Amino acid sequence: xxxxxxxxxxxxxxxxxxxxxxxxxxxxxxxxxxxxxxxxxxxxxxxxxxxxxxxxxxxxxxxxxxxxxxxxxxxxxxxxxxxxxxxxxxxxxxxxxxxxxxxxxxxxxxxxxxxxxxxxxxxxxxxxxxxxxxxxxxxxxxxxxxxxxxxxxxxxxxxxxxxxxxxxxxxxxxxxxxxxxxxxxxxxxxxxxxxxxxxxxxxxxxxxxxxxxxxxxxxxxxxxxxxxxxxxxxxxxxxxxxxxxxxxxxxxxxxxxxxxxxxxxxxxxxxxxxxxxxxxxxxxxxxxxxxxxxxxxxxxxxxxxxxxxxxxxxxxxxxxxxxxxxxxxxxxxxxxxxxxxxxxxxxxxxxxxxxxxxxxxxxxxxxxxxxxxxxxxxxxxxxxxxxxxxxxxxxxxxxxxxxxxxxxxxxxxxxxxxxxxxxxxxxxxxxxxxxxxxxxxxxxxxxxxxxxxxxxx
Ligand code: NAD
Ligand code: UGA
Numbered sequence: 001x002x003x004x005x006x007x008x009x010x011x012x013x014x015x016x017x018x019x020x021x022x023x024x025x026x027x028x029x030x031x032x033x034x035x036x037x038x039x040x041x042x043x044x045x046x047x048x049x050x051x052x053x054x055x056x057x058x059x060x061x062x063x064x065x066x067x068x069x070x071x072x073x074x075x076x077x078x079x080x081x082x083x084x085x086x087x088x089x090x091x092x093x094x095x096x097x098x099x100x101x102x103x104x105x106x107x108x109x110x111x112x113x114x115x116x117x118x119x120x121x122x123x124x125x126x127x128x129x130x131x132x133x134x135x136x137x138x139x140x141x142x143x144x145x146x147x148x149x150x151x152x153x154x155x156x157x158x159x160x161x162x163x164x165x166x167x168x169x170x171x172x173x174x175x176x177x178x179x180x181x182x183x184x185x186x187x188x189x190x191x192x193x194x195x196x197x198x199x200x201x202x203x204x205x206x207x208x209x210x211x212x213x214x215x216x217x218x219x220x221x222x223x224x225x226x227x228x229x230x231x232x233x234x235x236x237x238x239x240x241x242x243x244x245x246x247x248x249x250x251x252x253x254x255x256x257x258x259x260x261x262x263x264x265x266x267x268x269x270x271x272x273x274x275x276x277x278x279x280x281x282x283x284x285x286x287x288x289x290x291x292x293x294x295x296x297x298x299x300x301x302x303x304x305x306x307x308x309x310x311x312x313x314x315x316x317x318x319x320x321x322x323x324x325x326x327x328x329x330x331x332x333x334x335x336x337x338x339x340x341x342x343x344x345x346x347x348x349x350x351x352x353x354x355x356x357x358x359x360x361x362x363x364x365x366x367x368x369x370x371x372x373x374x375x376x377x378x379x380x381x382x383x384x385x386x387x388x389x390x391x392x393x394x395x396x397x398x399x400x401x402x403x404x405x406x407x408x409x410x411x412x413x414x415x416x417x418x419x420x421x422x423x424x425x426x427x428x429x430x431x432x433x434x435x436x437x438x439x440x441x442x443x444x445x446x447x448x449x450x451x452x453x454x455x456x457x
Contacts, residue, residue, distance in 0.1 A: 022046055023206055026095035027103045028125045030057060030088065032180065032283070032349065033142055033173050034105035035077075036070055040184035042080035044209050049087045049095045061088040069348040069377045072181040096132035101206055103171070104129075104153075105142040108287075115290035116298075117146050126153045130160035137164075138202045140171040144228050144288055146295055150193065150221040167199030170221045172228035177282065178346025189215040193224020229295070232288040233306050238273045239280045240309040243316055246276035246455030256455025257437060276454045278358060278409060278435040279316035281343035283351035286313070317354050320435055321361030323452065327405040327431045328366075335370045335428065336362065337403035339396055339418070340410020340436070342378035350381040355409035358435075363389055374399040376414055397426055404429035411436040420447055 023046045027034045030052040042048040052058050057067050064081060066074045080086040089095060096102060106121035122143060129139060139157065141150060154168040170193030175183035190207055194200040200218050204211070219227070246256040256276045264271025280286070289310050296303030328334035343353035350356055355375075362369055371390040375382065379392045393399040396415070400406055400423045408415055415438045424430065424447055432444055434453045444451035 020208060021205065023100045024098050025049070025101050025103065025206065026051060026099035027105055028092070028095075028129070029104065029106035029121070029143070030054075030061065030067075031105065031107065032068060032070075032177055033175065034103070035061075035066070035068065036073055036175065036180035036184055037103065037105060037142065037173070038086060039073060039076045039080060040181065041206070042085040043076055045085065046206070047085055048080075049089060049099075051089055051092050051095050053090065055090050058088045058090045070180045071178065071346060076181065092128050093132060096129055096137075097134050099137060101202060102129055102137060102139045103142050104139065105173070108143050108145055108291075110287045110290055114294060115287075116294040117144070117287070117291040119145065119149060119152075122149065122153065123156060126156045127160060130157040130164060133157070133161055133164040133166055135165065136167075136198070138167050138169055138199050140169040140203060142171055142173045144172065144232070144284065144291075145170070145225060146229075146291060147222050147225045149225060167194065167196055167202070168221070169194050169199045169203055170224035170228075171203060172224060174228075174231065177349055178344060187214050189217055191224050191227050192216065192218045193221040193227075194218060195221050229288055229292045232285055233292045233303075233309070235273050236280055236285040236289050236313070237305055237309045239275070239277070239285075240312050242274045242276040243279065243454075244312065249455040250457050253457070254455075259455075275411070276437070277411070278320040278354040278454075279313045281352040281354040281357070283343075283349065286310075286352045289313075317357045318361055320354070321358045321365060323435075324358070324362060324405060324407050324433045325365055327433060327450070327452070328369075328429075331404050331429075333368045333370060334366065334405070335372070335403045337399040337401075337406040337427070338371055338373035338390070339375075339399065339406065339408045339415050340378075340412055341373055341375035341382035342410050342412075345410055345412040348377040348381050350378050350385060353378075353382075353410075354435075356382060356385055358407075358409055359386060359390060372399045372401075372403065375410065376412055378410075397422060400426045403427045405431040405433060408432070408434045408436050408438050411438060415439070420444055420449070424449065 025041050025046050025048045027038045027050045030050040034050055038048045038050045060067050066077050104125050106125050108117045111118045150168050150170050157164055157166055172191050192200055192203050242260055249256040260274035263269050264274055289306055293303055293306045341355045342350055372393050373390050374393045374396050396418055420443055430448055431450045437453050441453055
């Protein structure tokens with residue numbers, strides 16, 4: 001088994017770097033991972049072709065329109081499209097035969113019943129790839145997949161095309177939405193799960209511009225698949241712990257932001273992912289913690305910390321809705337202003353958004369409620385889920401107009417600049433529930449708001 005680690009200070013990286021040898025890369029799945037990855041690899045001078053089943057998505061991309069919001073994506077996308085290094089197709093036959101590396105970046109959604117990762121898109125992609133493989137090709141899984149999936153992909157390809165000269169690699173992706181482009185160019189580490197040297201070598205070649213600039217960790221395929229789930233579950237647990245601490249602080253008279261700041265200064269703990277809030281969301285932490293718990297049960301290994309995190313996080317979103325409703329208990333037909341619909345700031349993604357969950361809880365618990373919401377980027381995605389059950393506004397102040405209570409549900413930086421005096425003059429009530437601790441506690445209370453934040457009373 002290969003096991004190699006090279007440690008380099010990520011802060012000492014230079015600017016941009018190009019691949020000395022141009023590689024032909026095919027990406028299957030052009031979503032939140034596939035598109036930024038394709039754009040980043042094209043920026044390294046590689047020839048990248050992105051494949052997707054969704055015809056309308058590919059048409060838009062071909063016409064130079066980005067299909068998702070990510071800071072810095074559009075500029076790099078247009079540049080590489082114009083310079084001919086980036087292309088798009090719905091026809092996988094145009095992409096695979098010439099590729100040196102095929103990256104699989106399709107979704108791995110949760111099975112609605114068991115919550116295990118549903119691998120139907122992975123296996124469908126592998127089946128389509130198999131007959132098209134000609135010269136030596138590396139097929140690398142960027143999607144988050146359960147331990148042992150690489151073995152199954154390999155077996156499937158060999159069965160469909162016994163002559164295929166292929167190495168199946170696990171290449172987990174660690175980018176965060178909202179920072180996808182930044183994270184592509186500044187990875188903390190590149191984990192390569194390979195069972196043979198030549199697969200490892202080709203992926204290192206693809207990432208040659210990072211050589212000497214980040215940590216390359218080459219491990220067994222199964223370890224690599226586990227690293228991805230273990231990392232996401234750990235981060236989710238860290239957030240859940242901060243949320244539990246917030247509840248404790250509210251009861252004990254401490255201030256959670258001060259407590260987590262104090263903890264985070266200990267480099268063994270680290271300051272990141274300790275922001276208490278309404279519970280974590282997104283297309284990954286909820287599904288990946290559930291998939292990890294499922295794997296634990298499958299292998300008979302006790303992952304009780306993961307199980308407690310999942311349970312606590314689900315409960316938290318209900319409690320947050322109750323916290324908002326407690327402010328309008330006495331009000332008939334209460335009007336709530338909501339700031340934020342995306343699952344986090346910096347993205348238009350609403351998958352498993354705590355904001356959406358909380359709104360759905362509010363609507364269920366108080367059918368007479370009226371909700372006016374504003375989000376800088378996620379309105380259209382939210383509309384697909386909530387339809388006309390709420391009113392969508394075009395700025396923060398329009399949402400606040402006439403509201404009995406204002407609730408901050410997403411950590412958009414823009415919300416920090418909310419003019420509290422103006423907001424007060426527009427609202428009917430004087431109540432704020434700030435589930436992201438974005439506003440100034442002192443200013444809000446000075447102005448006479450009844451201000452409820454997280455982890456401080
Ligand atoms: P996504 O839903 O945004 O994109 C997946 C795309 O794959 C869709 O456009 C879909 O049409 C396409 N697709 C499905 N089957 C296909 C096929 N056979 N051929 C061509 N296209 C096909 O998903 P995503 O958010 O990009 O996530 C992809 C994977 O990456 C998941 O496993 C996820 O857990 C993992 N991941 C996501 C992130 C993130 O920030 N979103 C970060 C790290 C890892
Ligand atoms: C997360 C991981 O951070 C990435 O490393 C990983 O690649 C990705 O999942 C994935 O596997 O898809 P992402 O879901 O984009 O990235 O967003 P995060 O920044 O991790 O936030 C997830 C959720 O946790 C959000 O709802 C966010 O608001 C919440 N959060 C985050 C907190 O409540 N507190 C924090 O301190 C940090």
